[in-house]
Amino acid sequence: MLTMSRHTAREDSAYIESVLARLLDVMLIALGAALASLLLVTSVAHPILEGAFVALDMALAILLLPLFGTYDSWRGRSKWRLVVNIVFGWIAVQLCGLAIMFLLHRTASVSRVWCVSWTVMTAGGLVASRLLVHTVLGRMRRAGRNLRMVAVVGAGAHRDSVIGNMVSSPSAGFRAVATLNTQPHSEPDFPGLRSFKRVREFANWVRSERIEEVWIALPMSEEQMVLRLIDEFSGDLVNLRFIPDVRSLAMFDGHLVDLIGAPAVNLMASPMTPRALLQKAIFDRLFAAAALLALSPLMLAIAAAIKLSSKGPVFFTQRRKGVDGEVFRIFKFRTMRMHAEQSGVVRQATRGDPRITRVGAFLRRTSLDELPQFLNVLRGEMSVVGPRPHALEHDDQYRSLVDGYIHRYRIKPGITGWAQVNGFRGETDRIEKMQGRVERDLYYLRNWSFGLDMRIVVATVVKGLVHRNAY
Known part of the structure; x- marks a missing residue:
């Protein structure tokens, strides 16, 4: 009553x-x-x-x-x-x-x-x-007022993470007061909280103490326990909330979404919402247009230097994969002498590569050879910030060697990226280098925000224009 x-x-x-x-x-x-x-x-x-x-x-x-x-x-x-x-x-x-x-x-x-x-x-x-x-x-x-008391069901790192989030966000107004340990024989109880090992004892205590919230922090495989708790509290006015542990299953954030009227958990899907993609697209087009206008005198000077220093076209184009694996042609200023490539093989530039011209060496060290890619951004094929696109032959090579490689193409590739401003730029002569690059690309996808994009742009301008790995 x-x-x-x-x-x-x-x-x-x-x-x-x-x-x-x-x-x-x-x-x-x-x-x-x-x-x-x-x-x-x-x-x-x-x-x-x-x-x-x-x-x-x-x-x-x-x-x-x-x-x-x-x-x-x-x-x-x-x-x-x-x-x-x-x-x-x-x-x-x-x-x-x-x-x-x-x-x-x-x-x-x-x-x-x-x-x-x-x-x-x-x-x-x-x-x-x-x-x-x-x-x-x-x-x-x-200050301890206007709080909702929460009893948490679960065990292990996921349960501890849920409780830790409550502790680190006091302004949210939730306070953990007890746990139901679902693995009492193998997992320690959370220190400082009242702990229960039996569902009935736990439920009776929740009722007697008039606890308002019960959060179920369990993996999706624990369906029987979830159903048992739902049945146990079916006659009580207690808020039951299921916070599934999908870290071992979800590639990105595992968000719950509404899919034609049914709840669905994203295990492997684009981690960016339509609103975020629209925001990113608007920024990309505006930034690219402004950059091309501001840099047009410099780009004309570079084009003249390339034309005067070696035979061949000003631009170098190559087929790369974009979002969802769509192939497009990337634009760069040509930095090498004209030469024949073996069919199906792309040879990366190395230190002291004889194919690179004098002008090309300067452009590569300063990343000025990348400026024409703002045209790709303006065309909607690339983004200002995102995972760097690789040659198609490298995609085929690393796709089966590096975990998560293919997921780089869930968003548009970028002129610069989180991997590049963290030192993973230039030649990938060892598999460990590509693994490190991909890990940082996936970190970017999981943690994208407009603020992170701005941070990467600033870092690129401040320290990313000249790099010892660019040759």
Whole structure:
């Protein structure tokens, strides 16, 4: 009975918080519109009409913002994603409001400057209010208030990792208080926590202590234990959460995704979301266009030097594999004298290679021979940052020799990459060198972020232009 009343009180509290959050958002929308009117130099041409527009958006916000999850519990979840959801939700509200105004033939009477200012100010206010609330909640939780007690089921490194994540993220508001050790004879208990070895004893303690969360940190092979726990707590208002251990199975992050209505775990699939790929593609095109414009005088000078120093074309092209194994032609400045290659064999450049011209040696040491690859980026065949593409013959050679080699092609190859700024550049005369390069490429795929891309770009400019392994 006490458990039921506690859950009812918690639900009532969550409902009140959700209502207050909605009222705050509606007030911020009105405040943003008022501030936009006050700060603009020009007076509002149609105050009644624009007031009606504001009222319409306030009503639409009540209807549409919940669809973006802005009022869900974000305890322990990414606040960056919450910010994105809020901004996109507000933009959707504005677009719907404008569409209705357009259908009523009233958009011409609304000041565009005022509308844009209102949109920006309100978005800033909505984001700031959420971040302020979560900052306050984070401080409360670090002080030991507003916590949810968690009992963890599992054993070994995965269980310890789940508990360690709770300890290292106090602002999330979860605290581990007990464990059910599923391998009591072979695994030690987690120090400092109450430990149980029997399911029934564990379940009775969870009920008596009114524990709110039970996290199941088990491999997917432990289906019987998972089903037993579900059955044990089927009559209780306890949040059961399954955190499967897929480290030995998943190539990348093992994220749970929705696949045509069914939950699916990514074991071997692209680790980057469509949103991340879009963000990366936009950055690539803008960066490549800017780089080609800025570097065009230098590239013309290099082209003239190549043409004057040796016979042959300015550019060297070679077939390489891109994303999903699609073949494309990579562009480079030619650095070698014209020579015949044996069919099916690509000979890598070595130190003191007689095929390399004087101009070519300088271009290779400074990586200036790679500049034409911004054309490949602009064409959508490459990325600014990613695993370096290899000759097709090398792909065939290393695919069966180096673990995980083929997974480098789950994203677009790059002009520079994590392996290159960490010293794995140039000739791969030993299998260990290629293994090291691939390990760093896979690390990049597992840990991609826009910030990591910027870090690699800066590192390439600062220390990557000249390298002792480039010859």
